[in-house]
Amino acid sequence: MNILVLIKQVPEIEKVRFDYEKGRLDRSSAGAIINPFDLNALEAAVQIKEKTGGSVTAISMGPMQAVDALRDALARGADKAILLSDERFAGADTLATAYTLASAIRKLGAFDLIICGEKTIDGDTGQVGPEVAELLGIPHVAYVEEIRQICSDKIVVGARMERNKYIIELRLPGLITVTKDLNNPRLPTLRDKLRAMRAEITVWSYKDLNEEDALQYFGLNGSPTRVIRVYTPAAEKRKSQVLSGTAPEVAQKIVQILRESGVLG
Amino acid sequence: MSDECSFCGVLIFAEQEDGEIHKVTYELLGKGRVLADRLGKNLCAVLLGYGLDDEARELIYYGADKVFLFDHPSLKDFDIVRYKQNIVRLVNEVKPDIFLIGATRIGRSLxxxxxxxxxxxxxADCVDLDLDNEGNxxxxxxxxxxxxxAQIKTRTKPQMATVRYKVMKMSIRDPARRGGVVEMKVEPVKNTGMKILExxxxxxxNISEAEIIVAAGRGVKSPEDLRLFKELADLLGGVVGSSRPLVDAGWIGKEHQVGFSGNTVKPRVYMAFGISGSPQHLFGMRYSDIIIAVNKDPTAPMLNFSDYYVIGDLYEILPQLIHEIRKVRCVEK
Structure with missing residues (x-):
């Protein structure tokens, strides 16, 4: 089974500081990691490969620093890594990103399954996976939390929507996006890390994608959406009335508020 | 504006599962109505499923001028490719300026x-929508x-957005409203590459729907103590909420998590015990009607975001509150 995993390098969102005065992120305040959801995608791919044989290729679009994320992917079990890096890819929204990834996947040739994380922790859109599926003309299932069965031409997955969980048979080649509930990503060993340090990472630029006169589909040019303004949300004004007294007194005051609001009594 | 398709200014996706309309649909109709009126154009809805004539009429009562109904057994359950094909065909026909979809799992897949x-x-996941002077x-x-x-504009049409559930105002149902239901021809596709087996x-x-939430934060010392929260929530007919650390620690399921990476909630009363109030948490509960916070730390940001607050130990207040509410309930009985 030939599996592709789409990954993104993201800032460590829990650690990154926000500069409220300047109204922007202080990116120097945190390191860069593989998007956590992509680790579940990678783990799923490696588990399938261990069962069926074949190979796992990690693909990422980003600046040259993103090779670190790809090395991490290699240490965690990917066999090959491809970085799509070009100034002309910069400023891409989800559509242009999906276009670039789909273009690289077409160049790679035959594949059976593409796995993505359900979303990234920085962009938080969850759009790139389904958009890649559409551009490649393959079916997809999002929010996969269980893989029941995999054969050469189909995969059976479980995905929860709003009211129901669905068990879906997806024809291959196909794409799935996976949630954190799917598995527990393994940690790379020191040996794996050292091997990944020495591994070759393929870098493709716009020219390598062999797209004729297609610059208008890439990067900022290919992005129909534009961020026009970024601001810190205004703090909501609440009356912040203090309730003081002994515990029983405070409890009585809360009961009074609940009664006045109509949720009690 | 008779039945001219070209006047469809705003199109919304009416989401259904098991034949039941998801409530985010009525919120989309609420916002869509405002936007369509400002554009001087129609508000339309697209509904796919099987046996949904009544539901289509409901969409009109809730503000749609026109409902495009794709009614066919093959559309009964959500099939991404089938749904996509029919909707894309419709959008190419009616060319709406704006197309809104709920940011539910179905919406975000489709x-x-x-x-x-x-x-x-x-x-993705908009929390507000507006028009600029040019109507964009x-x-x-x-x-x-x-x-x-972030404010984002789109330079292509339709301008598409998914909209977060529980942040827009629902429209008001008016059974006297009139509108048209257009039965659309469904082109059955034999094999879309996916088949629902079970x-x-x-x-x-379902914490998003809860009217009362009793939420626990890092101030809780052990997972057993969550039983107090459950007790109070049950007494009030509410649901237990949680900030992220307790979910990460495995003390409580993710379905209870309130916040940016969890659920957005909009209850009538939100009670926060031992929650400091990170921006991520506040994001998920700031639309609550009344917020009551209990925290030992007088500098906790949550206190400034609440309507009422208590500087105190949740382990003293919470049992006492349960006691007082039991008293009220007993007197009433």
Whole structure:
């Protein structure tokens, strides 16, 4: 089974500081990691490969620093890594990103399954996976939390929507996006890390994608959406009335508020 | 504005599962109505499923001028490719300026495929929508865990956005409203590459719908203590909520998590015990009607975001509160 995993390098969102005065992120305040959801995608791919044989290729679009994320992917079990890096890819929204990834996947040739994380922790859109599926003309299932069965031409997955969980048979080649509930990503060993340090990472630029006169589909040019303004949300004004007294007194005051609001009594 | 398709200014996706309309649909109709009126154009809805004549009429009562109904057994359950094909065909026909979809799991699975097929822009998870002076859609969404807000415009049509559940005002039902239901021809596709083998009810806590939430934070010392929260929530007919650390620690399920990476809630009363109030948490509960906070730390940001607050130990207040509410309940009985 030939599996592709789409990954993104993201800032460590829990650690990154926000500069409220300047109204922007202080990116120097945190390191860069593989998007956590992509680790579940990678783990799923490696588990399938261990069962069926074949190979796992990690693909990422980003600046040259993103090779670190790809090395991490290699240490965690990917066999090959491809970085799509070009100034002309910069400023891409989800559509242009999906276009670039789909273009690289077409160049790679035959594949059976593409796995993505359900979303990234920085962009938080969850759009790139389904958009890649559409551009490649393959079916997809999002929010996969269980893989029941995999054969050469189909995969059976479980995905929860709003009211129901669905068990879906997806024809291959196909794409799935996976949630954190799917598995527990393994940690790379020191040996794996050292091997990944020495591994070759393929870098493709716009020219390598062999797209004729297609610059208008890439990067900022290919992005129909534009961020026009970024601001810190205004703090909501609440009356912040203090309730003081002994515990029983405070409890009585809360009961009074609940009664006045109509949720009690 | 008779039945001219070209006047469809705003199209909304009416989401259904098991034949039941998801409530985000009525919120989309509420916002869509405002936008369509400002554009001087129609508000239309697209509904796919099987046996949904009554539901289509409901959409009109809730504000739609026109409902495009794709009614066919093959559309009974959500099939991404089938849904996409029919909707893309409709959008190419009626050419709406704006196309809104709920940011539910179904909506977020479907919308990107439609956008990629139409080669148009899509903004995820909007919490507000506005029009600029030229009538272009201004899409407002949180970025970076809700620390900042971004305004986004789309230079292609339709301007597509998914909209977060429980942030827009629902429209008001008016059974006297008139509108048209257009029965659309469904082109059955034999094999879309996906087949539903089984369907199981996901009987999970639906915290987004809760009217009362009793939420626990890092101030809780052990997972056993969550039983107090459950007790109070049960007494009030509410649901237990949680901030992220307790979910990460495995003390409580993710379906209870309130915040940017969890659920957005809009209860009548939100009670926060031992929650310091990170921007990520505040993001998920700031639309609550009344917020009551209990925290030992007088500098906790949560206190400034609440209507009423108590500087005190939740281990003293919570049992006492349960006691007082039991008293009220007993007197009434």
């Amino acid at each position: 919308a990107p495929r439609i956008a990629a097929s139409l080669k148009t822009g899509l903004t 859609l201004v899409q407002i969404r949180p970025a970076f865990s809700g620390n900042i807000m 369907k199981e009810k996901a009987d999970e806590v």
